[in-house]
Each structure stands twice: as C-alpha cells, then as structure tokens.
Amino acid sequence: QVQLVESGGGLVQPGGSLRLSCAASGIFFSAYNMGWYRQPSGKQRELVARITNDGGTYYADFVKGRFTISRDNAKNTVYLQMNSLKPEDTAVYYCNADHSALVRNYWGQGTQVTVSS
Numbered sequence: 001q002v003q004l005v006e007s008g009g010g011l012v013q014p015g016g017s018l019r020l021s022c023a024a025s026g027i028f029f030s031a032y033n034m035g036w037y038r039q040p041s042g043k044q045r046e047l048v049a050r051i052t053n054d055g056g057t058y059y060a061d062f063v064k065g066r067f068t069i070s071r072d073n074a075k076n077t078v079y080l081q082m083n084s085l086k087p088e089d090t091a092v093y094y095c096n097a098d099h100s101a102l103v104r105n106y107w108g109q110g111t112q113v114t115v116s117s
Helices: none
Strands: 003-007 010-012 018-025 033-039 046-051 057-059 067-072 077-082 091-099 104-107 111-115
Touching (some): 018 091, 018 111, 046 067, 046 077
Parallel strands (some): 010 111
Antiparallel strands (some): 018 077
C-alpha cells in the first residue's frame, strides 16, 4: 500500500518560514520524481517545486528564491523549505510521487499552510 504523509503545515506570519515533510512508504522512493503542489481555496492545484530521482530541481516562478525542495532517499522523505512566506502562499500543499516509466502517480492527503498576521 502506497502512502505519502505530509506534515509541517500550520499558521505563520508573513515573512516567516515553514518546512514541510512528506514521508513515503510502499514505493521504491529513490526511483520516483517527487513534487510539491498547492491548491488555494477555490483555485486549481498548481506545481510548486519538483525534484527528480537524480536530484534535478524545478521551481515555479512564484517561489523561486524563497522555497527549496530536497530529498533524503535514506529516509524516504522529501522536504519543502519555505522562507519569506506571503499571504498568497496560503493553500493546501500536496506531496506527489511520479514514476514516468511505470506510469505511476501518487498523492498525499495534503497539509494546510496559512500565512496571516
């Protein structure tokens, strides 16, 4: 059974920081590309950052220079360090695992991030 479990969300003031974690089980983690998506209330889900199985990274323009994605294959965990948070970063953040060759795609349950004073 595949599970992606996010943690680390919460309420933070503008300019603050949070670190999200996503612990994976039931997959050969190191073979998967991992991503963080977010879905603001009433809006579509959007890609925030992605890290490939060989460590390449991609960031959406709206988080470049503020967010950092990383992975620890020994712990089957992907992280999203979020700095200089803005109110518009408020959303449910989802972890995604993708294996293109196997046509496998999995989602976590999401964690709420609220940026407000």
